[in-house]
Amino acid sequence: MRDISSEGPTTANFIRTIVERDRRSGKWGERIATRFPPEPNGYLHIGHAKSICLNFGIARDYGGACHLRLDDTNPEKESAEYVAAIIDAVRWLGFSWHQAGIEHLYYASDYYETLYRCAEILVERGHAYVDSQSPEAIRANRGTLTEPGIASPYRTRAPEENLALLRRMRAGEFREGEHVLRAKIDMASPNLNLRDPVLYRIRYAHHYRTSEAWCIYPMYDYSHCISDALEHITHSLCTLEFEDHRPLYDWILESLADAGVFKRPLPQQIEFARLNLSHTVMSKRKLAQ
Structure with missing residues (x-):
């Protein structure tokens, strides 16, 4: 199998344009931190591969770190079995959450x-x-x-x-x-x-x-943005169904920054299109069944 994790930078896209602009402005200094934050409530499908490659790839190409975080805020649907399967899938694609001697593996439950x-x-x-x-x-x-x-x-x-x-x-x-x-x-x-x-x-x-x-x-929308801030994520990359959730993401973090909990700049949510394939199972729920 070709090791896609070791390939160099690809053609520029709007996300890379934002990252490079932020680096030129010194918004985050030289630091870049992304994250792949699945809920451990099912097995990953090929749609997740796009998010994995994007988040880990951006971090790799700009000398940053990508965190693997299990957003485990729904106890009735989550299990250690799904955690192990997610970790195995990311490794199978050739990516690592280790950077500069630090293991960036986290759980939302770490932050309860x-x-x-x-x-x-x-x-x-x-x-x-x-x-x-x-x-x-x-x-x-x-x-x-x-x-x-x-x-x-x-x-x-x-x-x-x-x-x-x-x-x-x-x-x-x-x-x-x-x-x-x-x-x-x-x-x-x-x-x-x-x-x-x-x-x-x-x-x-x-x-x-x-x-x-x-x-x-906590609800996912609440825990997700705070987890990003606690981990000092710079660019929070997610699919387009979360576009309408971005004002809530920003409201929570701005409210807590006003209270002195977090320092600005705050993580920036950026949405990209989902990967869809015909005649392919694209649902964790259906995969579990």
Whole structure:
């Protein structure tokens, strides 16, 4: 098999143009850091190969590091078996997450305590609140592409009350679905991802790494951007379905930077087109079946 990981730079594309512009401006100095962050909830398919080659290839060509991070925030669907399969797939393609003697293999679950502390900071600053509506009511009140959402009756809770409720959520005092933590952004935003998205939900489930240590779990959109910032990622490369999620990615990091948690510049999300092939299984769920 040809070792595609050792080949030199390829023809310029818009992502390389951004990286080279940032290097010329000194935005990140000479440092480049990307990441490949699959959720360990299934086996990788050929579509993931494009993301693997792009993220590891950009890091390689510019003398940077690409982190392999397992975004394991959904305990009901994740397992060590999928982690091993993902690691094997990246190695099979010829890439390594070792750089300058450092093993850049990470898990979102490594950051659970920090993610929770960031949630408390958002609550304290009035940027997040505990919503006690039912999941059905939250969905119904989200609105549509043509109609704004309806604000939760719990949106005006005082930060002190929200903080007390969040801590009780973590302590396991409530049932699943009884409360969630939501960002307080804009229920009338044309972007549905900004209509007070859920940041944390209650789940009494066994996690393959943390066992029963936690009963509240962060949503992917919340944990992903913070994990990028904690790892000092410079260019967060993802597929186009996350384009509408970028304003939320930026809002979370900007809010935490304003609170002094992170320093600017913050990771930059850049979207690229997915790889699709006809007559080929392109779904982790279908592969698992």
